[in-house]
Amino acid sequence: MISRSRKFTISVAAVVSLVVAAAAACVVGSTAVGLPDIIALITGGDISDPARNILINVRIPRVAAALLAGSALAVAGVLIQGVLDNPLASPNIIGINAGAGFFVLLSASVLPHLLWLPQIAAFVGALISAAFIFAIAMSAKSSRLTVVLAGIAITAIFGAGMNTILIVDPAAYVASSTFLVGGFHSGLRFDQLVGPAITILPGILLAIAVAGKLNIMMLGDQTAHSLGMNVARTRLLLLGLASLLAGAAVSIAGLLSFVGLIIPHLMRFLVGHDNRIVAPLSAVTGAAFVVACDMLARVMFSPYEIQVGIIMAFLGGPFFIYLILKNRRGLGVKGE
Amino acid sequence: MNKKSFHKPKWTPNLEAPAVQLVDLGFSYGKEPFIENFSESFDRGSVTAIVGPNGCGKSTLVKLMDGLMRAQQGEVLIEGISTQIMTSRQRARRMAVLVQAVRPPVMSVYDLVACGRYPYHGHQGNLDSTDREKVEEAIVMAGIERFRNHDLRRLSGGERQKAFIAMVLAQDTSIVVLDEPTTYLDIKACHDLMTLITRLNTEMSKTIIMVIHDLDLALRYSSRMLVMNKGQNVLHGTVAEVLESGALESVFKMQIKQYSTEEGTAHILFPH
Numbered sequence: 285m286i287s288r289s290r291k292f293t294i295s296v297a298a299v300v301s302l303v304v305a306a307a308a309a310c311v312v313g314s315t316a317v318g319l320p321d322i323i324a325l326i327t328g329g330d331i332s333d334p335a336r337n338i339l340i341n342v343r344i345p346r347v348a349a350a351l352l353a354g355s356a357l358a359v360a361g362v363l364i365q366g367v368l369d370n371p372l373a374s375p376n377i378i379g380i381n382a383g384a385g386f387f388v389l390l391s392a393s394v395l396p397h398l399l400w401l402p403q404i405a406a407f408v409g410a411l412i413s414a415a416f417i418f419a420i421a422m423s424a425k426s427s428r429l430t431v432v433l434a435g436i437a438i439t440a441i442f443g444a445g446m447n448t449i450l451i452v453d454p455a456a457y458v459a460s461s462t463f464l465v466g467g468f469h470s471g472l473r474f475d476q477l478v479g480p481a482i483t484i485l486p487g488i489l490l491a492i493a494v495a496g497k498l499n500i501m502m503l504g505d506q507t508a509h510s511l512g513m514n515v516a517r518t519r520l521l522l523l524g525l526a527s528l529l530a531g532a533a534v535s536i537a538g539l540l541s542f543v544g545l546i547i548p549h550l551m552r553f554l555v556g557h558d559n560r561i562v563a564p565l566s567a568v569t570g571a572a573f574v575v576a577c578d579m580l581a582r583v584m585f586s587p588y589e590i591q592v593g594i595i596m597a598f599l600g601g602p603f604f605i606y607l608i609l610k611n612r613r614g615l616g617v618k619g620e
Numbered sequence: 621m622n623k624k625s626f627h628k629p630k631w632t633p634n635l636e637a638p639a640v641q642l643v644d645l646g647f648s649y650g651k652e653p654f655i656e657n658f659s660e661s662f663d664r665g666s667v668t669a670i671v672g673p674n675g676c677g678k679s680t681l682v683k684l685m686d687g688l689m690r691a692q693q694g695e696v697l698i699e700g701i702s703t704q705i706m707t708s709r710q711r712a713r714r715m716a717v718l719v720q721a722v723r724p725p726v727m728s729v730y731d732l733v734a735c736g737r738y739p740y741h742g743h744q745g746n747l748d749s750t751d752r753e754k755v756e757e758a759i760v761m762a763g764i765e766r767f768r769n770h771d772l773r774r775l776s777g778g779e780r781q782k783a784f785i786a787m788v789l790a791q792d793t794s795i796v797v798l799d800e801p802t803t804y805l806d807i808k809a810c811h812d813l814m815t816l817i818t819r820l821n822t823e824m825s826k827t828i829i830m831v832i833h834d835l836d837l838a839l840r841y842s843s844r845m846l847v848m849n850k851g852q853n854v855l856h857g858t859v860a861e862v863l864e865s866g867a868l869e870s871v872f873k874m875q876i877k878q879y880s881t882e883e884g885t886a887h888i889l890f891p892h
Contacts, residue, residue: 500738502725509688510719511791512712512739557726 286556294554298565302572306351309579310343314586317343345472350578350592351571352477353468353537354547356484356529358570359491361544362551362563363526366498367519368421372432374545375410375530379438381541383413384534386442386449388463393453403479403535410531413438414523422516466540466593468578476536483532488567491525495563498522502557540593542600543570549607637700639664639795639827640715645684646693655680655851658694664794667821667828668856669838672848673872678831679720681848682799685829686717698795712739716791718784718798724772729783732772733758736790751790758789761824762816778809785816789824796820798830802837810834814841835868835876839887847871 310322317335324331325339361374368378375381387409391401420434446464450456462469497518500508508515533540547570551562577599578592638661645658655677662668670678683689685696687703696703698714706714716736725732736758737751747755759765762782772780781801788796798817802810818841820826832838838845845862847854848871855867862868869876875890 499725499727499731500735502727503732503735504719504722504725506683506688506717506719507722509708510686510712510715510717511735512707512709514708552726558731 286554291555291561295561295565295568298568298572302568302575305572305576305579306347309347309350309575310339312579312583313338313343341473342470345474345477346468346470346578347575348474348477348481349468349472349536350575352480352484353533353540354543354574355488355567355571356480356533357537357540357543357574358547358566359488359563360526360529360533361570362495362548362559362566363491363498363522363529364544365548366495366501366559367522367526368417368431369501369504370431371549372545373435374541374548375526375533376439376539376541376544377432378417378435379413379442380410380417380527380530381534381539382439382442382446383409383411383416384531385409385463385539386445387412388534389446389449389456393449393456400479403532406535407483407528407531409442410527410534411524413442414527418520418523462591463538465591466538466596467581467591468537470589472536480532480536483528487525487529487532491522491529492560492563492567494522495559498559498563502559537574538591538593540574540596542596542604543574546600546604546607547573549604553607553610634700637697638662639666639699640685640829641697641700642681642685642694643697644694645681645691645696647680647684647689647691653851655684655691658851658853660846660853660856662827662829663844664827665821665825666844667818667842668830668844668846669842670829670831670846670848671833671835671838671868672854676848676871677851678848679799680851682717682797682831685797686715687711709739712791712793714793715795715797716788716793718788718796718801720799721777721781721803724780727772728768729764729770729772729775729786730755730759730768732783733786733790736787736792739791754792755790758786761789761819762786776809777805778812781805781809781813782816785813785820789820793826795827795829798828800831800833802832802834810837817841835872835874835889836887839863840885 307319307322311317311319315334315338317338321331321335321339323329325336357375360380364373364375364378365371384406387405388402391398391405395401416438417431417435421431497513500511500513501515501518503511505515530544547566548562551565551569555561555565574592577595581590581592581595584590584595641661642658645655646653647655658681670681672678680689684691687696687708698706698711703711733755734747734751737747737754740751759768762785764779764782764786767775767779767783772783775783801817802813805813814837817828817830821828830842839859842859844856844858846856847862847867854871855862855865857865863876863878868874873892875892877888877890879886879888
């Protein structure tokens with residue numbers, strides 16, 4: 285098993301990489317802002333007006349959005365994988381992202397004037413998909429594979445819905461290209477983050493607090509029950525929490541895939557399967573990963589900006605294959 | 621969630637009542653009744669083996685006992701109290717269940733045993749000193765000190781089952797129910813495990829109820845037997861009474877011959 289000192293080292297490394305990624309993302313960009321400017325902004329020191337303007341109105345909101353989305357999706361992934369006892373599950377694979385995406389597009393197309401609606405729609409869509417998956421997972425004889433296949437089907441259905449909206453209402457596409465690939469709008473403002481933040485931050489704290497229940501669930505339903513857990517209720521609550529987190533993330537970052545799948549796996553690979561450690565570490569690492577990828581997305585093809593979702597798939601895909609090959613046992617995937 | 625159990629009255633165990641009592645249980649998976657009018661009581665401090673052919677309802681009976689499945693009729697009393705008026709935690713502090721072998725979780729032996737303390741916590745959080753003591757005692761009792769930091773998946777089947785027994789012990793209950801604990805184990809591991817299970821009874825005075833497939837093991841290690849067939853309670857009695865009655869022979873359609881040697885008594889089964 286993995287030693288305490290290693291867990292500690294990895295935790296420290298995760299926090300450091302988050303701070304470095306966030307600082308770098310504030311500094312890097314078409315307009316030069318230096319590290320001293322950031323320190324000056326924090327400590328109330330001397331800072332030029334353009335630098336202050338760029339930081340407060342452009343860079344920091346963007347970094348904050350990436351932080352929120354990354355940590356929310358990673359923790360949602362931990363919850364979903366634990367609750368469904370399925371290492372293949374993640375918000376995008378089991379259709380939660382697609383559900384949220386469909387309802388966001390629907391609201392943007394039908395009631396474009398209601399600017400607060402997409403966020404609510406993302407929650408509703410995420411919850412509806414999660415309820416479907418939950419019902420399928422609960423029904424008798426549904427194996428872990430069935431749940432994933434059902435998720436693929438749900439993703440396809442909502443995907444078809446999204447495509448229909450985009451064809452019927454082509455104007456929706458202009459606003460939604462970033463949304464569909466997964467990424468952040470350059471004009472993001474702090475006030476747009478308030479709603480997601482008041483969902484995500486308490487949600488993550490709650491998820492970390494109850495992560496021990498996921499360990500009990502790893503023993504299987506019958507044992508969890510005999511240990512005094514109300515399994516169905518716990519599962520429903522945790523899946524609901526995961527949907528809230530994923531829905532909030534989708535409302536700011538669009539259909540960002542991969543974070544929810546890859547980060548929990550990476551953490552288990554590094555620190556073992558104890559969810560009480562995996563959950564908080566995933567929050568930190570997921571945030572760092574999305575912030576870093578988003579920075580790359582902004583500067584790699586400068587002056588053009590590509591969506592973070594593209595970078596993430598390019599980096600995350602091969603890395604995930606590497607993890608699978610390196611650690612076939614650790615993923616815990618076995619025949620049904 | 622912990623708060624909830626405080627609101628419920630604390631039960632004083634009725635020391636006169638049997639450990640577990642099944643009162644007129646009825647259960648069906650579909651339309652056909654599977655278990656009907658099933659009544660039985662398990663005395664304190666007894667070791668009872670539940671035996672019967674495949675599909676006779678042994679495992680279903682265990683699931684009804686611990687409330688994983690709800691009986692459509694009748695009730696289960698634990699130490700004289702109906703499980704219907706207990707919270708799941710209150711039940712889990714009285715009766716521990718070792719379920720049929722499942723895919724082993726990715727966990728160290730110590731972490732697994734610590735899960736046994738769940739009924740005493742809001743969530744599997746930090747262990748207090750009592751918890752650590754109970755976990756330690758359980759590990760020593762099960763004889764798995766050497767493996768405490770090992771990954772469960774790296775243990776042999778027998779060692780792994782002992783780790784699960786230690787988890788059940790950490791639950792600190794007076795009643796232990798085991799559903800086919802020896803499945804997949806080789807003959808030596810079977811006997812080691814059964815010896816450990818009997819020690820829970822002799823040294824810790826726990827009431828043991830176990831579903832068991834191997835008739836020789838059942839006859840050798842239990843004091844009482846409950847013979848089931850097609851969801852019916854065929855006979856419950858001491859091992860001698862059950863052997864005497866011929867119930868096993870008729871239910872399993874086997875002939876049982878008893879051989880006594882210097883090493884002890886063994887039962888050999890012949891197909892009819």
